[in-house]
Amino acid sequence: MRRLLAVVTFALVCSPAWAGAEPPRLEPKRAGAKPLDPRLGRGDLSDAFVESVDSDRASAASRDDSLMPDLRDPGSPDGTVMGSPGSRERRPNSFWSPLSNRLINEPLSDLSPFATQCEAAVLPVGDDSVLAVYFDSGSVVDGSGRLTGWSLSLDGGATFEDRGAIGSHPSRLVDQAGGVLARDPFSARVYLATLGPTYPRTVLVYRTNDPVTGFQPPVAAYELYYDLFMDRPWITVDGFPGPGNGNVYVLSRNWDFWMFPGMRFSTSTDGGSTFASTANQVIGFQSGEGPSLTVAPDHTVHAFWFVDGQYPAIVTRRTSDFGATFAPAVVVSPVSLEPFQAGLGLEISAKPHPQAVASSAESGRIVVVFADDAPGVDHADVYYSESFDGGQTWTGRERVHADSGTNDQFSPTIAMTPDGARVLFTWYDRRRDPQNWEIGLWGRIAEVESTGLEFGHEFPIATESSPPVYRQDPLLSPGNFMGEFGQSSADAEYFYVAWTDTRLGDTFHRNQPDVRFAKIPVEGPGAVLTTSGATFRTGSCTTENDAPEPGESVSYSFCLENIGSASTEELTATLLAARGVTSPGPPQILAPIEPHGNPRCLDFSFTVDPTASCGGEMAASIALSSASARLALLEFPIRVGDSGTATYGPFENPEPITIPEGQVSIPYPSEILVSGVPAGAGDLSLALRGFSHPFSPRDIDMMLTSPSGASFVFLSFIGGFEPASTDLLMRDDAISRVPLEGPLSDGTFQATNYGCCDYMPPPAPTWPNPQARPAGLETFSSTFGGGDPNGIWELYAKDRIGWGGGSVDGGWTLEFRAAAYACRCEGPYFAGDFEVGDTSQWTVTRH
Structure with a gap:
């Protein structure tokens, strides 16, 4: 049975791998044709709101259903409320379109x-x-x-x-x-x-x-x-x-x-x-x-x-x-x-x-x-x-x-x-x-x-x-x-x-x-609305951190954009008492929003739920209605408390890595011991100090494995046929990949693999291994996120072709980051106010 993971857009010739040979034989796909489950037919994000709010009875009891958009599936004869089964993390309703997908x-x-x-x-x-x-x-x-x-x-x-x-x-x-x-x-x-x-x-x-x-x-x-x-x-x-x-x-x-x-x-x-x-x-x-x-x-x-x-x-x-x-x-x-x-x-x-x-x-x-x-x-x-x-x-x-x-x-x-x-x-x-x-x-x-x-x-x-x-x-x-x-x-x-x-x-x-x-x-779909940010304006707490605290009375500016084909009507915007918002201010009139113009912003006041958890996510849910219809509900996610980033490391192995021509590296693998990092801190960065190759850095493949055995080919086919001598820092939030062609220069990049299906000889984990983009689909966080990072990490490297060998002369380092939050309505903040893991192992940078 296929598990459906709900929520958040090609067309090309799909070339069968077995073309010219006998096709694979498995169990039949279908026991008989049947209509689609109508819950799967809706493409907008309104179904996610129904799942979350209806499961939170306390919030549901406080909302005004007359302000909610009609979320019944028009494809369902009994008007079943839409929502796809599955375990995928829910995304906020940041988008509304009249087009069903x-x-x-x-x-x-x-x-x-x-x-x-x-x-x-x-x-x-x-x-x-x-x-x-x-x-x-x-x-x-x-x-x-x-x-x-x-x-x-x-x-x-x-x-x-x-x-x-x-x-x-x-x-x-x-x-x-x-x-x-x-x-x-x-x-x-x-x-x-x-x-x-x-x-x-x-x-x-x-x-x-x-x-x-x-x-x-x-x-x-x-x-x-x-x-x-x-x-x-x-x-x-x-x-x-x-x-x-x-x-x-x-x-x-x-x-x-x-x-x-x-x-x-x-x-x-x-x-x-x-x-x-x-x-x-x-x-x-x-x-x-x-x-x-x-x-x-x-x-x-x-x-x-x-x-x-x-x-x-x-x-x-x-x-x-x-x-x-x-x-x-x-x-x-x-x-x-x-x-x-x-x-x-x-x-x-x-x-x-x-x-x-x-x-x-x-x-x-x-x-x-x-x-x-x-x-x-x-x-x-x-x-x-x-x-x-x-x-x-x-x-x-x-x-x-x-x-x-x-x-x-x-x-x-x-x-x-x-x-x-x-x-x-x-x-x-x-x-x-x-x-x-x-x-x-x-x-x-x-x-x-x-x-x-x-x-x-x-x-x-x-x-x-x-x-x-x-x-x-x-x-x-x-x-x-x-x-x-x-x-x-x-x-x-x-x-x-x-x-x-x-x-x-x-x-x-x-x-x-x-x-x-x-x-x-044929005239076009009309208005398509999307959120474009929520900005903290004022709060009743004396701590000036531009962040909401549990029980604090705040005002926010919520901005919308129209990215559709026509203007909206005049709309009534209502902030709902749900998902951490209590005592919301009165509804406001929103003048027509022109397509592809400047964002239109609304200022609302409300009180943060006193029981909200520090670092938890609340959402300002704004219902939009016209004179003729309940139109849409858009959500603005808001994090409770002052936010920062806890950084663990760097954990280093300064010993050089030699990569002989056409062979695996010495040592194979190179190791780093990580300790004191909380489980789930999957925001990882990896630095290569003095990465070099005399002719063609694209010959080098590198794979990282975690203490739990997860593996990731994070570097392959980069830099073309130019000599390289550079420092590379790799992390998921970098703007660009390592260039395909050289010469390479120092910089911060995403994990990058322009080849396909790279593998490492034993004792490295056996193929297939997750591959970095664009040849593969994975990132550091998708491979290692959610696990326990403590233990021995291994770096495997090899030179694929006999056109000179490479090296990492200054060794390599790992660093981990995790979100940190603090809530204090009065007085200044101190480092110890931020809550995450073992405080002896990290430093906090406030956002």
Whole structure:
């Protein structure tokens, strides 16, 4: 049974580790399809508030329920209060969005470590039905080898039923990836294109006239017996009246290096029953991947893809005779392949694949979107370009998003409303994480004007950011795949989007890739609110520490931001008597908050609960309501008492560590004895004094092990091929990683591993060992936090390649930090007032 860990946003080709071999066989994933637990469907954070407040009867008794937002799950017929089971630490409600983040797949049916869902495509298919398909490694465990999962909603996306693998038909044609969807608006037939088996090399096309009854057996759009493999396809249907209406077009890359490699185009003129072999032609030779297709009202088919090689670019070709011939290729935009892959690609597989839409209302109007390396240290931004003459010429590219910082944006999708009036762009975005790690899905809607696109405000679609996840599913290890594409869609009223999301965990992994769904009104979602800080203003205690004490009367300034697409209404803000807040001040009127403007702040007074524990966390819970509805509840976490940091150490081993060429270090391991540190002080820093290598520091691997036996590869593949002689201090809260390329300089960095799957010879702990980011997913605190740090710590090092040896001439040190708190309403503070562990072993720095 999969344990769900609730609360806090890709899409790319997931390459099976066993491609070309027999798939692994485990117990079946599903005993039978069943609807999703409706409690899992809500993506905002209101469910966390219900869990915490309802479990605290004393606080619940004092709150005014008339001020609470409606937290019943609209997907639950009995109005069950939302809340996901699990043991993950609760986060405060710092975010409110009108967009629900519904789970598309059923996590409870994943009964093994084969449990990756990614590369989601979503499409409205009529009668309030929404179809979603995605890569699903959980379906492979029945031994069939099918990897295309699908789900269906019959209530407009409020709930989804996970249907498992795409088909149980007896066939040698077995799907092995996620898929792309298309629908014929005249016949209502739905098509799904996905990769077929490793031999013969195929792209499969499924079709159905009624998704409720499932799909017919697939037809091969290509069937090739000499290719290395096929890469993920794109499919589209000519939905315009006249010659060509109902034609189905498929484009995919075949990776044959000897006979006709490149982008292959195929056509069906009989509703997907057959694909003409004469139209199975190569339209882009040698290099290229990431196909996209769109059909214009004049029945011209436009093909797009990304070309790598010496002159990487987004290119397009068009056919006006249903695929019989193609016009010469046109460059849409050059792209900077190497910086893009060398930056973003070190963590997850993401490339500058294009997606395009042709306007149904304006002949010759096409919009294409793609990601590329950005100027400076920014690895990736999302750009668009337009054509007004049927793809013959293109405007200069423009950035889609408004974020001008250095965080990454990548893997975009595009969808246009049927009338051609609006376009939605979506992309993965890291702007909400200062360390540029966690990912959320963002979007921006533009109105299609005669002279160009008129953009509205951008907005978050995922209500929580979550970390990238790779190398944990046995089917996908050791690659760095989370999916390489997604597909969004639109009807007259809504945009439909799906994405990979890792906010939940399961029995096997801390974070697990699922696919989620949101339905966005074509005008935009409206206001999206987030907290932007709580500031202590005044207090009744004589101790001037700008911190609340138990029983103290205080005033705080609470600030909100609107990061949505439209202004809020005038709101009433009410501070609730809950979670440590007593005697709150009266409600206040909050004037409309403009999107993406300055924060709007409210001053409230209240009394801290006299029974609050020193160092405990309270939360100011502010309910927001308009004249017509109870809207949201946002929480501002506040720590009780004066805060400081207790530092333990440094604990040192000054003896040099010699790392001979191509060998393990001397000594192996080097040891440090730690004592007097309280359990749970997992905020660790490690210093290497005089780290050096004469040719290539990237040859050095280092692993740290704790007294309990936990191990962590914290340094590998850093510094390039430049000589190094430097002091490195590594800690989780550092701003940046150790550089990939040299020369290295002194500094404070995060633990860093740019390689994959490093191991150390015995007596080091056996492989696999947790790996530092970006090659792995771990940090010092995720590996060692919560344990007892006292005892012998070991540092193992080795030189992988015989290009000179390295050393740590000044030895190494460890230091531990833990939070310390003191509460004294009157008089000055003394060091002994701070409460943590054995006071003889640490020094306190007040915040």
